[in-house]
Amino acid sequence: MMSERGRFCAICGAMDEVLLENLCEICYKKEHPLEIELLKKLSIQICIDCGELRVLSTRIDPRAQEESLEELIREVVRSAVLSKFRSEDPYDVEFEDDIKNDKIMNYGVKEFKLRTKITLQPYEEFSPFEKNFITRLKMNRTICNDCSHYKSGYFEAILQVRADKRKLTDDELNRFENSINTMMKQYGDAKLSYILNMEVEPDGITAQVSTKLLASNLAREIQALTAGKLSLAYELKTTKRDGTEVYQNTYLVRLPEFSKGDVIEYEKDIWKLKAINDDQIRLESLTNHTERQIVRKRVENSAKKLNDFLFHREYMFVSAEGQTVVIMAMDNYENFDDNLERLPKNKEVGSTIKGFLLDDKNYYVE
Ligand SMILES: [Zn+2]
Ligand SMILES: [Zn+2]
Incomplete structure (x- = not known):
């Protein structure tokens, strides 16, 4: 903007002054004061349990932040002060405070002080506009809503x-x-x-x-x-x-009543439960080791769980001739004949088999 030396100030009539919008510096500053609400006092609510900070309407959970409480308080009070300041023009701001981490939770310390200096120079031939003020930061150590919920x-x-x-x-x-x-x-x-x-x-x-x-x-x-x-x-x-x-x-x-690994009686056969989901159950017959997929409700309505009635044993697959196999019970070394289809698939002579005795009958599971 060009200076208009030689003309009058439109308000006070001063001559030979630098004019901006037809006003001398003094009148211009009177007409365009810095629009700031000076915060003389600011209340800081801090929860003594979780450290939650509340300043004006801002809530900060320090546990979600990396900065120290000191830094967080500094940040939140500075932005509270600046939230009261409106300016179209670029400005400088300097802060100074006496917030100390080790004093924040100290009940003897009732307040900190924040000094704010705002400088603005809308026109380079005028000296800068300046506002310099102190905000008292009142510390209110309380228990936040959430913590009091928990406590109660x-x-x-x-x-x-x-x-x-x-x-x-x-x-x-x-x-x-x-x-x-x-x-x-x-x-x-x-x-x-x-x-x-x-x-x-x-x-x-x-x-x-x-x-x-x-x-x-x-x-x-x-x-x-x-x-x-x-x-x-x-x-x-x-x-x-x-x-x-x-x-x-x-x-x-x-x-569900039944879970994977259960041994159950269902439709007069003995089964091992292989899998269960929302509406289906997969069973393996311990008579011939074929599998069936059945609607869960049907099984639940009529099956009986046998887990508590089993005598668990280990067996040795001794020999095989056609469909006839010789099995030895490992707990008493007794040998007896059985049918090949009653063994789990892929068992070879010499391997051990886990199973159980139920009503004087041996069952081979895996
Ligand atoms: Zn003037
Ligand atoms: Zn809290």
């Missing part, structure tokens, strides 16, 4: 794992517990992601879970590991004063 034992949902007509096996309990722990590690310290209480017992797993979303994710994960069915039940917990009803959700994973 708040939870929205229950996760249950049960099995139909049986207890859970140690293997199942271990697998589910591990997978829950692994998932919880992935959530890390994410807000409101916690399990208040988890019981792992042969009757099943019961956990109080902070949120419905978390409980539903955990339930889905366990369901994916099994042929279990997932169901959801709502229970009215309380009615708030305004009439809103608060429900507690229970996410139940129900494991």
